[in-house]
């Protein structure tokens with residue numbers, strides 16, 4: 217993230233000031249989420265204009281959209297009320313980006329084949345700015361070969377996709393096809409402008425960053441293990457942010473169901489012992505180590521070779537402390553600039569400062585876990601980051617944005633440590 221955006225964050229300023237965002241809403245149940253998207257874009261300072269398909273007006277009223285966006289809602293291709301009768305040209309020229317959310321199978325098909333039978337589809341042909349789609353449809357529709365072909369074709373044409381996500385759907389089915397949450401879409405848009413900002417600087421160019429992410433699994437027997445709720449989202453977002461900042465990234469990941477960012481070296485491990493070996497074997501090749509993984513503190517003393525049988529009413533598991541990766545790494549004569557995490561349900565500051573000192577860290581990022589939002593397995597998080605003589609609170613936001621803010625802080629502290 218470049219300095220203009222950091223300044224906005226530091227001063228709590230909107231991150232989309234002066235940006236012209238054209239939002240297309242198609243007819244799908246996810247259209248209600250577009251209202252929240254408009255609110256978030258506006259809150260971040262964007263000027264939002266909205267074009268709706270006729271079907272979209274069955275799901276959410278143009279008046280609601282007008283009230284939220286503060287601008288007239290555009291629906292008709294041939295609108296006698298528009299200044300020159302050419303809204304498709306005027307809006308396309310005005311837009312810095314065009315985002316279609318929700319994007320139905322119908323608009324994806326029309327865009328692929330260059331069909332322009334209403335204002336929204338005509339705008340796609342007239343638009344010269346970057347175009348994003350946030351697909352939303354029933355999972356069977358999404359999986360249909362023709363839809364997948366159309367989607368792939370659009371990506372080849374340079375259209376950028378946000379989602380869809382996997383989950384339960386309004387139709388009662390489960391699978392891919394849910395529209396990404398408005399906050400995630402807004403984060404992508406902010407990211408887009410940050411990436412394309414003039415003179416965007418790469419704060420970690422020529423820097424090698426090692427990142428651990430996700431949980432570990434400690435085997436009890438061949439089919440059971442102890443683990444925790446880490447999804448890997450925070451660590452993977454940090455890897456993505458470090459790549460964007462120009463770093464060469466190695467990601468050491470516990471078992472997660474995420475796709476690793478492109479262009480990063482990945483090492484997949486399962487247990488705390490494997491993560492220990494993987495991290496320690498890579499430290500001397502890296503300048504910075506960021507320990508976002510939720511590594512087990514204890515592991516079963518014995519792994520039963522066969523399935524443990526249900527013979528008694530209660531049983532005892534003896535656990536041994538695992539080796540502390542961070543503490544062992546920082547006790548090496550030469551080691552990377554080291555950033556730990558502290559995941560706490562209570563006494564966040566005290567425990568985090570303890571870890572900063574006892575593990576001999578350069579920085580620590582403290583987060584509350586076990587609360588309703590943020591922390592483990594959430595798209596959102598907040599961090600209080602501490603180092604020798606300073607600290608910064610990064611408020612609750614999408615993990616992708618938070619990761620960029622954290623990476624900028626780390627880059628600054630790392631450089632001043634040289």
Ligand code: PMT
Nearest residue numbers: 446447448449450507508510511541542557558559592593
């Ligand atoms: O993965 P997500 O679902 O996105 O959730 C993100 C997160 C909550 C897991 C992440 O933000 C986070 O806080 N990660 C650290 C979790 C943790 O194990 O915290 P801790 O306070 O127990 O450990 C302190 C530090 O020591 C951590 O940096 C940890 O990686 C490290 N550690 C712990 C044990 C061990 N044996 N070796 C270690 O290096």
